Structures are given as structure tokens and as C-alpha cells.
Amino acid sequence: MFILQARDLSVPPASSKAVASLEGPVSVGLTAGDVVAVLGPSGSGKTTFLRCLAMLEPRAQGDVFFRNELIEPSDTPAFRRLVAYLPQQPPAVPMKVEDALAHPFSFRSAKGADFDRGAAKQLCGRLLLPSDVMNRWSPDLSVGESQRIALVRTMLTKPQVLLLDEFTSAMDPAGMAEAERLVTEWLKEGERAAVLVSHDSRQRTRLANRTITLEQVRPETMDED
Amino acid sequence: MTSEAELVSPGIIALTWFDLAVAASLILVAALVSLALKLGITSKIAVAALRTTVQLSLVGLILQWVFALERWYLVLALLSSMIINAGVAGVRRTQRRYGGIWTHGLFSITVCGLITTFVVTELVIGVRPWWEPRYIIPLMGMVLGNALTALSLTLDRVTNDLEVRRAEVDSWLALGATKWEAARPIVADAIRTGMIPIINTMSVAGIVALPGMMTGQILAGQPPMEAVMYQIVVMFMIAGACAMAALLSGLLAFRALTTARHQVASHLLRKIDG
Numbered sequence: 001m002f003i004l005q006a007r008d009l010s011v012p013p014a015s016s017k018a019v020a021s022l023e024g025p026v027s028v029g030l031t032a033g034d035v036v037a038v039l040g041p042s043g044s045g046k047t048t049f050l051r052c053l054a055m056l057e058p059r060a061q062g063d064v065f066f067r068n069e070l071i072e073p074s075d076t077p078a079f080r081r082l083v084a085y086l087p088q089q090p091p092a093v094p095m096k097v098e099d100a101l102a103h104p105f106s107f108r109s110a111k112g113a114d115f116d117r118g119a120a121k122q123l124c125g126r127l128l129l130p131s132d133v134m135n136r137w138s139p140d141l142s143v144g145e146s147q148r149i150a151l152v153r154t155m156l157t158k159p160q161v162l163l164l165d166e167f168t169s170a171m172d173p174a175g176m177a178e179a180e181r182l183v184t185e186w187l188k189e190g191e192r193a194a195v196l197v198s199h200d201s202r203q204r205t206r207l208a209n210r211t212i213t214l215e216q217v218r219p220e221t222m223d224e225d
Numbered sequence: 226m227t228s229e230a231e232l233v234s235p236g237i238i239a240l241t242w243f244d245l246a247v248a249a250s251l252i253l254v255a256a257l258v259s260l261a262l263k264l265g266i267t268s269k270i271a272v273a274a275l276r277t278t279v280q281l282s283l284v285g286l287i288l289q290w291v292f293a294l295e296r297w298y299l300v301l302a303l304l305s306s307m308i309i310n311a312g313v314a315g316v317r318r319t320q321r322r323y324g325g326i327w328t329h330g331l332f333s334i335t336v337c338g339l340i341t342t343f344v345v346t347e348l349v350i351g352v353r354p355w356w357e358p359r360y361i362i363p364l365m366g367m368v369l370g371n372a373l374t375a376l377s378l379t380l381d382r383v384t385n386d387l388e389v390r391r392a393e394v395d396s397w398l399a400l401g402a403t404k405w406e407a408a409r410p411i412v413a414d415a416i417r418t419g420m421i422p423i424i425n426t427m428s429v430a431g432i433v434a435l436p437g438m439m440t441g442q443i444l445a446g447q448p449p450m451e452a453v454m455y456q457i458v459v460m461f462m463i464a465g466a467c468a469m470a471a472l473l474s475g476l477l478a479f480r481a482l483t484t485a486r487h488q489v490a491s492h493l494l495r496k497i498d499g
Contacts, residue, residue, distance in 0.1 A: 019492045056395055058488040073486040080487075081401030091392035109401035150396075157400060 001068060002029040003193045004083055004161045009052045009062035011045070020048040023215045025062060030161065030193035037196045037204040040214030046197045047088070049214060050163040053195060054085035077109040084159035088166040088197075090150035092139035100138050101153050116156065123152040127178050143170035151179055155186065162186075162194040168203065180206060237445050249274075288362065297356040304361070307369055308335050315373035315470075321384035321494045329477040330376055337372050337469035338365055345462045367438065367459060368466045371423055375467035376474050379419030383478045386411040388491045395489060404483040412479045419471030423464050430460060 010024025022045035028036060038046045052060040055076055063070060071079045081104075093100050102115035117134075124133050127148040133141075141149060147170050154162070162183065168176040180203065186192060198204050204211070252274045259267040291299050312331035319326070342365040346352040352360045387394070390411060397407035430436055435443070438459055442452035482490050 058490045076487045077401045085399040104400040
């Protein structure tokens with residue numbers, strides 16, 4: 001059985017170049033233990049593809065199934081908690097790091113789960129973040145630090161599928177190694193799978209067991225870039 | 226019918242067209258400054274002065290006509306055109322638009338204008354008949370003038386932030402937030418922005434300047450305390466209207482720019498040049 005399956009995903013090109021598109025149609029199925037690396041030239045829509053899998057793209061066409069079931073619109077928040085998208089550049093939110101880490105537990109989809117401060121602190125330590133990081137102001141973090149905080153935050157919500165978008169691109173080698181180890185261990189903890197977008201071919205080799213390739217976008221769309 | 230002399234209250238000095246010509250010398254000062262310093266706004270000053278004169282004169286003529294005819298449907302027609310103008314003017318000041326923003330602006334302005342004006346003319350003042358133009362027209366005018374500012378500030382802010390701060394909203398959505406949980410800070414910011422002008426106005430009322438309506442009533446010979454009571458009522462009315470306009474337009478824009486699947490539909494926004 002597929003944990004996560006996508007059928008014929010695409011996003012039609014828009015008149016505005018600021019709006020994302022995905023040539024497609026792209027289909028993929030993830031079984032337990034799968035880590036699929038997404039390949040394709042710059043501008044082919046790798047990020048858009050991950051966002052489609054997380055159902056964040058309002059213009060997306062095609063279907064996404066979680067454990068063979070279509071997701072009702074109202075179940076989307078609960079689905080996204082299980083199929084977690086990590087953006088390449090986590091946006092700075094105007095709050096303290098600890099509050100940003102705890103915030104997802106105030107959502108209805110948390111279903112009463114409580115923020116575990118001890119677990120958060122331990123994960124921060126594992127990812128070699130400074131011991132006072134939880135008291136820092138989120139916008140003051142470096143990109144590498146906010147990538148690690150974003151990973152901690154997502155891990156605390158106990159996802160079953162990770163959609164990783166250049167998740168270590170701004171980390172130093174030691175931080176990257178720890179982040180990869182964290183993901184690898186998480187994969188073994190249950191029926192888990194991940195989709196990986198990474199420019200680092202060695203990282204793809206280390207983490208992924210197979211690849212899919214997105215088509216080059218149409219030339220006229222390229223001109224708008 | 227009242228005679229010509231009785232149209233003017235005893236305490237007030239009526240102006241003649243000659244008096245207006247004397248006052249026009251003051252606008253000439255502005256024009257001369259612009260000429261001397263080559264500010265390049267001389268023609269703009271002239272056009273603006275002319276517009277003020279023509280527009281206010283026209284409104285004066287219409288008001289005199291409506292006051293004299295005493296027909297409820299004429300009052301209603303005038304109120305309707307004021308509401309439509311306010312809604313259009315409010316939306317026109319926004320920099321980003323979506324399909325439906327005109328309807329939303331008009332709806333918000335209509336609801337807040339009708340409710341607050343009704344409360345004040347019917348429940349507070351007790352105007353009889355309900356459509357007595359001397360009360361309802363200037364009161365609703367003040368409501369609409371302020372509500373359209375609240376409306377445009379709120380709509381401008383919420384549409385701007387849903388596009389510019391989209392990554393922030395998406396990051397909360399990706400962590401399992403509902404669209405309201407994710408976008409609430411943005412909608413709240415926008416509504417707050419819409420209410421700031423009237424809060425500022427209320428805070429400095431009387432300290433920096435006497436509010437316009439109170440000034441008018443005092444000039445017209447009303448005892449200052451009576452004018453003050455009217456002004457307080459009007460301030461509360463305007464504040465209520467601004468709150469309603471900001472809340473309604475903020476929520477309607479939020480609803481239009483998010484989907485049932487808890488997504489941000491900022492691709493529906495078009496940026497207006499200029």
C-alpha cells in the first residue's frame with residue numbers, strides 16, 4: 001500500500017510569472033521506507049511539486065491520496081500534519097523561537113497534543129543549535145539556524161511523510177550530517193517515507209533510494225523567468 | 226414657507242459671494258508660493274480650488290432642493306448615491322484587487338453606514354420623520370467618509386499581506402493550521418490598521434483642533450456643551466462604523482483569498498499600477 005500517492009499532478013502556467021506552474025502530469029507513489037529524490041532543471045517546478053503534494057497549491061490539478069484515500073477539503077490540516085512540507089527558506093515569524101516551536105500545538109489539528117519543551121530542547125541540541133536558541137527572537141536567526149529550527153518544529157508534530165525542499169542548503173557540514181541522521185532515524189521509527197529536493201547529489205545518494213525527473217518547462221514559460 | 230431672513234439663525238453672519246472672493250486671495254497665496262518656488266503644482270492648486278468650489282456648490286444646490294421638496298424618496302436616492310460613491314472610492318484606493326472586491330467594499334460600506342446611522346438617528350437623536358434630511362444626510366456623510374478610509378486601509382493591508390507574507394501563512398498551513406489559524410494575525414493586523422485613524426482622531430479631539438461638526442454648530446450659535454454632546458455621539462458612531470467596515474471587509478477579503486482546502490489563493494490578486 002502507498003502511504004502517499006499522487007496521480008497526474010500539474011499546475012497550469014499562469015499569465016503572471018510570479019505564479020508557480022508545473023508542467024506535469026507527474027505521478028508518484030511512496031511505500032514505507034521510500035525516499036524519492038526529485039530531479040529536474042531549475043524552473044521545472046520541483047518546489048511546486050512538493051507544495052502540490054502538501055496540497056498548498058490552489059491551482060493544482062490531479063489527485064493526492066493518503067493511505068489510498070482522497071483527502072476531504074476539511075481534513076487538509078490534519079493531512080498536512082502527517083505529510084509535512086519543509087520550505088527551503090523558513091519564513092521569519094514575529095515570535096520567540098520557543099513560541100514558534102509551540103505554536104503548531106495550538107492548532108485544532110494538534111487534537112490536544114501538548115508541546116514537549118524537553119523534547120524540543122533535546123532536538124535543538126542534537127542539531128548543534130546554541131543552548132539559548134529557544135529564547136532567541138526568530139527573525140534574528142541565520143538561515144542555517146532557521147532551517148534547523150524548522151526541522152525541529154516539524155519533527156515535534158510527528159509527521160509520517162516529510163517533503164524536504166533543500167532542507168539543509170544553508171547548514172554547515174556538521175549540522176547537515178546531524179539533520180540527515182535525524183531524518184534517517186525517523187524513517188526507521190515506523191511506516192515512514194519522504195520526498196527530497198536537493199541540489200547536492202551526494203545528499204541524494206545518501207538519503208534517497210529512487211528518483212523521479214520533472215520535465216523541462218515549455219520554452220515560452222522559460223522566457224518569462 | 227419661511228422668509229429669506231429666517232433661513233439664517235440669529236447668531237450667524239451670512240457670507241456673500243464677495244466674502245468668498247476675499248477668501249480666494251488666500252488660495253492665491255498658495256498658487257504664488259508654487260509659482261515662485263517652481264513647485265510645479267500651480268495648475269493642480271487651481272484645479273483643486275475650482276473642484277472644491279464647484280463640487281460643494283453643486284452639493285449645496287442639491288441639498289437645498291432636497292430640503293425644500295421634503296420627499297423621503299429623494300433623501301433615499303441621495304443616501305444611496307452617497308453609499309455607492311463611498312464604496313467605490315474606498316476600493317479605488319487599494320493597490321491590489323480581486324474579483325469581488327467591489328461587491329465586498331460596497332456591501333461593507335452599506336451595512337456599516339445603515340446600521341450606525343440608524344442607531345444614531347432613530348435610537349439616540351430620535352429624528353422625526355426618520356428621513357429628515359437635515360440630520361440623516363450630514364450624519365451618514367460623516368459615517369461614510371470615515372468608514373471608507375477604514376475600508377480602504379483594511380482591504381489594502383489584507384491583500385498586500387496575503388501576497389507579501391504568504392510564505393509565513395503557508396508555513397503554518399504546512400504544520401496543520403486551518404486557514405483561519407494561519408491567516409488570523411494578518412487579518413487582525415489589517416483590521417487594526419483600518420481602525421487606527423479614528424482612534425487617533427478620538428484621542429486628540431478637542432486638544433489639537435475642534436472637530437468639524439462641533440465647529441459648525443458653535444459657529445451656528447449653538448451652546449458649546451450641546452455641540453460637544455452631539456460631537457461625542459458622532460465620534461462613537463464613526464468609531465463603530467469604522468470597526469464594522471474594517472471587520473466586514475477584512476473577513477470578506479480573507480474568505481475570497483483562501484480556499485475550502487485551506488490554501489492561500491493570492492494568485493487571484495492583481496496589482497494596480499500607480
